[in-house]
Amino acid sequence: MRRLNIYILLLLMFWVTIYSKNYAQSLIFNHLTVENGLSNNEINEIIQDNTGFIWLATDDGLNRFDGYSFKVYRHKSNDSTSISNNSIWSLFEDQAGFIWMGTKIGELNRYDPNTDKFTSWEIKSEFVKENSIKSIYEDSQGAI
Numbered sequence: 001m002r003r004l005n006i007y008i009l010l011l012l013m014f015w016v017t018i019y020s021k022n023y024a025q026s027l028i029f030n031h032l033t034v035e036n037g038l039s040n041n042e043i044n045e046i047i048q049d050n051t052g053f054i055w056l057a058t059d060d061g062l063n064r065f066d067g068y069s070f071k072v073y074r075h076k077s078n079d080s081t082s083i084s085n086n087s088i089w090s091l092f093e094d095q096a097g098f099i100w101m102g103t104k105i106g107e108l109n110r111y112d113p114n115t116d117k118f119t120s121w122e123i124k125s126e127f128v129k130e131n132s133i134k135s136i137y138e139d140s141q142g143a144i
Helices: 002-023
Strands: 043-048 054-058 061-065 070-073 088-093 099-103 107-112 117-122
Touching: 043 088, 054 088, 061 088
Parallel strands: none
Antiparallel strands: 043 054, 054 061, 061 070, 088 099, 099 107, 107 117
């Protein structure tokens, strides 16, 4: 009886090995760098929005990746609808589809994908000089 159990166990292990090799998936992974259009090789946060874009927060702007190329959003001093600061530390997509960014210097930005424009708010603190926004959260009522 013990010999039969060992035989069945070996047969089962052989079958699993053969079966898993036939149905295993191959993963292809590409490293994306500044040579591919990324604004900075150091990434602070990554999210994927509801349309499939990959958003990457860096110390040199916000990067949107569509699977083929990057679009980089940076602060433009003469454009009040550009992102307020290039040092992005946190990302969040809300229920309405807006992308929120927290900066190293305490500014909160909201990107509107319908207009391709940003709105920003400075979050002041009396306790710290540099009020970095490292996390963004939306409650059940939709408040950020």
